[in-house]
Amino acid sequence: MAFGFKGGIHPDDKKSFTERRTIEEMPAPKQVILPMSMHIGAPCSPLVKVGDRVLLGQKIAEAASPVSAPVHASVSGTVVAVEPRPHPNGTKVMSVVIENDFEDEKFLTTAYEETRFADISATALADICYNAGIVGLGGAAFPTKIKIESAVDKVDTLIINGAECEPYITSDNRLMIEHGEEVLDGASLVMRSLGLKTVHIGIESNKKEAIGRIKKYAESMPHVKIHVLHTKYPQGSEKHLIKAVTGREVPPGQLPSAVGVINTNVATCVAISRAVRYGTPLTTKVVTVSGSAIANPKNLLVRIGTPISEVIECAGGLKADPYKVIFGGPMMGVAQHTIDVPIIKGTNAILAFCEKEDKIDEAQTCIHCGKCVGVCPMNLEPLYLNMYAKRNMFEELEQNRLFDCIECGCCSYICPGRIHLVHTFRTAKARYNEMKKGAK
Ligand code: SF4
Ligand code: SF4
Structure with a gap:
C-alpha cells in the first residue's frame, strides 16, 4: 500500500480524450528546429554550419559544460540556418535548422556489447546516456x-516514475502499455549499473491497463516491484513519489539522493534501453496533443525539433482560434505566445484550449479562506507568500520557504478568490534571484 501525503487536489483528469489512442508515428516535417538548450545546464555549441549535410542521429551540437547534453539530428538533410529561434521557454535560443531530404539516412552508431548487459557499470551507462x-x-x-x-554509492533505491498525474497527459501511460518491456529494460540497466537489487515503479491507480501490462512483464522480472499509487495531484512530483513509495521525506532544499533515492521517468527508461541495445540517440518524443481546441486528440511519436504548428495539424488541426496553447500539462505547463516553437526533449504534451478554461479574473481578492494552505503539498502558506511577493518582501519570502514551492498549482486551482498564485511565486523567485545577483 502506498504512503499518502498531505494536501494535493483531485482535478478532473481529462485523460479519456487520449488514454486509449495508440501512439501514432507522425510523418517527419520539412524542417526541424533544434535549439541548443533542451536541458537543464549550459547550452550546447553547434558542430555544424549552414550548407553542411547531416545524417539522422548525427551529433550536431556538443555540450559546452559538464552539466549539459549534446543534440542529434532528428532527420537527414542540409543545415539551412544556425541562428536564434523562438523557444518554448519564451525567449530566442540559438538553434540549428535542418531541411529534411526525407532519406532518413542514418548515422552509424554502436550498440553496447550484449554480453556485458548484466554487469554494466555506472560509468559506462552514464557515457552511453551522454552520447545519446x-x-x-x-x-x-x-x-x-x-x-x-x-547516485553512485549514494543511493539504495531506484524509483521509476509512472505516475503521470497532470490532467490530459497520457504519453507515459501509452509508453507503459505499448513499450512496457523497454521501460523495465532501461530501469533494470540503471539498477544494475548502480549495484541495486530492485526496480520500484510507481503508477497511479487510474492507469489500470498500464498496471496490468507492467505486471505481466514483471512476471519474468522478480526484481521489479510495482506500487499502485493513490490518484491525487501532484503524486508524480519527485518528492511526493518518494514519500508514496518509500515513506521517506526529502528535506527542504535537498535532492532525492539525500534520502538514498534516484528517480527516473518511464520515457527516460525507454531512451536508455534503446541507447544501450541499439546505440540509438534521442531524436524522437511521444507527445500527447489534446485540449478543447484540438480536433482529433492523440498521442504522437514526433521528431524532436518539429514545429508545434505541424504537430497540431497532425492531430486534426484547431477547431477554433485557441485561447491558450500550453507546453506540458494545465497545472505546471508553460503557455506559448506562438506556435512556431519546436518540440524539445522535455515536451510531453501540447494542449490547446478554445475558451477561457482557467478561473483567473481581474478582481483577484483574497478572502482568507485558508483553502490554499490545506492543499499545498509542501506545507507552505500560499496566501502569505502571495502577500510578501506582491510587496517584494524578500526576507519574509525566504523565511517562509518560497523556494520549497514546487509550482504545482494546487493553490491556484483551489483558490475561490481566483488569484493566480503560482504565477506570482514563479515571478517572485525570478525577482529574488535577480536581486541576489545584483547584490553580488
Ligand atoms: S485560497 Fe485564495 S482566497 Fe483563500 S486564503 Fe488562499 S489566497 Fe486567499
Ligand atoms: S504552487 Fe507552491 S505554494 Fe502553491 S500549492 Fe504548489 S507548492 Fe504550494
Whole structure:
C-alpha cells in the first residue's frame, strides 16, 4: 500500500480524450528546429554550419559544460540556418535548422556489447546516456549522465516514475502499455549499473491497463516491484513519489539522493534501453496533443525539433482560434505566445484550449479562506507568500520557504478568490534571484 501525503487536489483528469489512442508515428516535417538548450545546464555549441549535410542521429551540437547534453539530428538533410529561434521557454535560443531530404539516412552508431548487459557499470551507462543526448524526459530535462554519476554509492533505491498525474497527459501511460518491456529494460540497466537489487515503479491507480501490462512483464522480472499509487495531484512530483513509495521525506532544499533515492521517468527508461541495445540517440518524443481546441486528440511519436504548428495539424488541426496553447500539462505547463516553437526533449504534451478554461479574473481578492494552505503539498502558506511577493518582501519570502514551492498549482486551482498564485511565486523567485545577483 502506498504512503499518502498531505494536501494535493483531485482535478478532473481529462485523460479519456487520449488514454486509449495508440501512439501514432507522425510523418517527419520539412524542417526541424533544434535549439541548443533542451536541458537543464549550459547550452550546447553547434558542430555544424549552414550548407553542411547531416545524417539522422548525427551529433550536431556538443555540450559546452559538464552539466549539459549534446543534440542529434532528428532527420537527414542540409543545415539551412544556425541562428536564434523562438523557444518554448519564451525567449530566442540559438538553434540549428535542418531541411529534411526525407532519406532518413542514418548515422552509424554502436550498440553496447550484449554480453556485458548484466554487469554494466555506472560509468559506462552514464557515457552511453551522454552520447545519446538523454535527459530526464518527464519534463525536468536534467542530463541523465549527471544523475547516474551523482547516485553512485549514494543511493539504495531506484524509483521509476509512472505516475503521470497532470490532467490530459497520457504519453507515459501509452509508453507503459505499448513499450512496457523497454521501460523495465532501461530501469533494470540503471539498477544494475548502480549495484541495486530492485526496480520500484510507481503508477497511479487510474492507469489500470498500464498496471496490468507492467505486471505481466514483471512476471519474468522478480526484481521489479510495482506500487499502485493513490490518484491525487501532484503524486508524480519527485518528492511526493518518494514519500508514496518509500515513506521517506526529502528535506527542504535537498535532492532525492539525500534520502538514498534516484528517480527516473518511464520515457527516460525507454531512451536508455534503446541507447544501450541499439546505440540509438534521442531524436524522437511521444507527445500527447489534446485540449478543447484540438480536433482529433492523440498521442504522437514526433521528431524532436518539429514545429508545434505541424504537430497540431497532425492531430486534426484547431477547431477554433485557441485561447491558450500550453507546453506540458494545465497545472505546471508553460503557455506559448506562438506556435512556431519546436518540440524539445522535455515536451510531453501540447494542449490547446478554445475558451477561457482557467478561473483567473481581474478582481483577484483574497478572502482568507485558508483553502490554499490545506492543499499545498509542501506545507507552505500560499496566501502569505502571495502577500510578501506582491510587496517584494524578500526576507519574509525566504523565511517562509518560497523556494520549497514546487509550482504545482494546487493553490491556484483551489483558490475561490481566483488569484493566480503560482504565477506570482514563479515571478517572485525570478525577482529574488535577480536581486541576489545584483547584490553580488
Ligand atoms: S485560497 Fe485564495 S482566497 Fe483563500 S486564503 Fe488562499 S489566497 Fe486567499
Ligand atoms: S504552487 Fe507552491 S505554494 Fe502553491 S500549492 Fe504548489 S507548492 Fe504550494
